[in-house]
Amino acid sequence: MAPRPAHVTATRLPRGPGADAEDLYPPDSWGRRTGSGRARVLWGFGLLVAGLVAGRVWLAPAIDWPALQTWATVFVAICVQALPFLVFGVALSAAITAFVPASFWARALPKNPAAAVPVAGVAGAVLPGCECASVPVAGGLMARGVAPAAALTFLLAAPAINPIVLVATAVAFPGQPMMVLARFAASLTVAVLAGWVWARFGRARWLRVPSRHGAETGWEAFRQAMLHDLLHAGGFLVVGGLAAATLNVVVPRAWLDTVAGVPWLAVLVLALLAVILSICSEADAFVAASLASFSPTAKLAFLVVGPMVDLKLIALQVGTFGRAFALRFVPLTFCLAVAVAVLTGWALL
Template sequence: MDRFNNALTLFFSLLVEAMPFLLLGVLFSSVLLLFVDERRLIAAVPKHPLLAAMVGGGIGFLFPVCECGNVPVARRLIVQGAPASMAVGFLLAAPTVNPVVFWATWIAFRDQPELVFLRVGLSLLVAVIVGWVFSAQADLRPLMQPTVARAMPAVRDRPTAAAAESSLLQSGTYWLGQSDQPLRPDGSLSTSAIAVNPALTKPLPDKLWLLVNNIVQEMRELGGVLILGTAIAAMVQVFVPREWVLGLGQGPVTSILAMMLLAWIVSICSTVDAFFALSFASTFTSGALLAFLVFGPMIDLKNIALLLSMFRGRAIAYLFILAGQLTFLFCLLINLYIS
């Protein structure tokens, strides 16, 4: 019974901690939708997939969201027709490469500033490489959840201004396409705004009301899966002994693997995970700490549930394997040759 109470305390602790950041994330994402024309942003993205991935990784600095908040933004970028490399680069880098996280990590590791820069640099590197790899898939739609895929513009058939006329922001309805598209199940604000974002031209009060509605909708969607993910994370933490995880490693290889596993299980928000990693600063290799700080924000147990709102399982497996292997490789190099 005690154990059950502990699991519940952990569960609510994670939720109460994650909720403000989730709210901040959907707020940024909604503001982005209503006040920023991503098409302009997307249009400005370089054509070369590598450069696009770099831009995607870098724009995290404009949107200080953690890994709960980046999914809706990345999802919208994809729906708006951003290149895969940019969206994936953003998805993986944004939770780490942003001012809030940089600041928090700096506070935590003031006496090891190299760790702060390595964290940001390595996250960007991994994100850019994975984004680049994803650009090999010209049409992302087979990898996306059907509802997201439906809202995505076809690759050869990027949205034009004319097509946009019909997609008034009548979210949650069926709309009759003006052209050849028949009765089409509409997405939400988040998935329906395909072309020119019609919300951009609305008067301010309407915009604010749309903002509220969009926040509520994304809160509802992401909050539901956050709860499922958090429940699993709390149960694993209480029912799998921590020593078992920690005991896995002191060596250069096993310590990295152990920290990656811990990062994956604990699912701690990227804004605050530096403090958590600090607790292991004296027992674990720098490479292992770095692996925790780089890999955790990219993919963890809680976050998989959120990613499932966007990608199919197969794509998440690719992301997971690629990001995991790259993180492991780079951190191992750091363990063996630098620290």
């Protein structure tokens, strides 16, 4: 196969009878900037975040329209709350790319993807971050040769079963240890089931594997990879935050109180609300606990769905793994999360 011309930067390559595995990877230059152009984008992203915070503090109070003030508050809260964990995830992903040899993952995980999935799910407990951090880490794992099913299992499990989230859940639901156990069991079950389903039915053409950022190793490779992933993932975080803030304003609170009395409808409503609100997994338990009119099972659905399917996470998945992936993986994860939450709530709550 002839080498790809240096000027080709499209992320979607032509497919046909002669296409091979190389077509699954974007070119090394995908989404990357060099020299002063990259520096300008990085400074621009930093100024955007600073402008959002400044606008919320000084401009929003001067605006009389309550809906706009609410929109600004939610948007800034989502971005500012998620940004530290996104940076942490990007740094960890860059470290994996630059310093961890690909041979390590071959030794650490079983060669059989079906066996690697539950191992990756349990390993998700070691990442103290939210769903924003798990996307770049999962992308980094794939780039280092980890089976996509195992990396996706880690992506779902990490923000839901890590110690910080479980401790926050225990604090939000004092005297209710079964809620913590139910969240852990349901979330890990969903992550493993989703991984197994993808291992069995997933297709390589549906998943855009992130670039390996070249063959370099060491601190320069770390810097290059971190800049690339931060700029790329940060843009999609802003897109997801815009959508979440808009829907927060549109959905009326009174409507939620009306449907709380219908058990099956309450579960679906809180599951959808978790997608819309896009609350970081370290804070969503306090929101769930405040929904006093809803059943424990409905609250559990909120806690299980939120870290795995929300608007900012969907935007990050689209930007990292491609639209074809998100169109299949997001509905699969949502349906599994709702079903497992209901069964777990029935059994434990």
